[in-house]
Amino acid sequence: MKIRLAGLVDDSIVDGPGYRFTVFVQGCPHHCPGCHNPKTHDYAGGYEGDTDEIFAKIMDNPLLQGVTFSGGEPMDQAVPLAELAKKIKAAGLDLWIYTGYTYEALQEKVSHPADDPRKDENNAAVRELLTLADVLVDGPFIMEQRDIELCFRGSRNQRIINLHELDK
Numbered sequence: 001m002k003i004r005l006a007g008l009v010d011d012s013i014v015d016g017p018g019y020r021f022t023v024f025v026q027g028c029p030h031h032c033p034g035c036h037n038p039k040t041h042d043y044a045g046g047y048e049g050d051t052d053e054i055f056a057k058i059m060d061n062p063l064l065q066g067v068t069f070s071g072g073e074p075m076d077q078a079v080p081l082a083e084l085a086k087k088i089k090a091a092g093l094d095l096w097i098y099t100g101y102t103y104e105a106l107q108e109k110v111s112h113p114a115d116d117p118r119k120d121e122n123n124a125a126v127r128e129l130l131t132l133a134d135v136l137v138d139g140p141f142i143m144e145q146r147d148i149e150l151c152f153r154g155s156r157n158q159r160i161i162n163l164h165e166l167d168k
Contacts, residue, residue, distance in 0.1 A: 023054060
């Protein structure tokens with residue numbers, strides 16, 4: 001399945017615990033002032049990739065603990081990412097997702113039908129991603145709350161949410 005990408009990093013140690021493969025999607029509606037990835041904002045930027053090819057690259061690295069979806073805004077490309085996430089989880093890797101949306105906003109988004117069938121399809125895929133992911137790092141980057149001492153997030157408002165704990 002096709003996906004719009006800003007880039008791939010096959011050896012990250014900053015996008016979650018352990019040695020990780022990070023998928024940076026292209027396109028973001030948040031445009032957070034001070035964003036460390038402003039080149040990912042333009043939905044027409046980046047390049048087209050293929051989820052099967054990305055998965056093959058992931059499987060080429062036996063040292064990976066997991067995969068991270070970042071951006072841009074991953075939840076805006078939930079359909080191809082959900083397809084990729086199923087394969088990642090079947091391979092026994094953990095999955096982290098960074099999003100500028102809050103968890104509550106995502107829950108609201110997926111609980112109501114959209115006025116456009118494409119948005120409905122994407123919302124269903126967001127719901128699926130929330131069940132497949134292990135951790136969600138949520139919330140926009142807020143420059144006034146920037147804190148360089150935080151692990152795996154840029155500002156104090158952002159949360160690291162263990163999604164499996166929410167299932168209990």
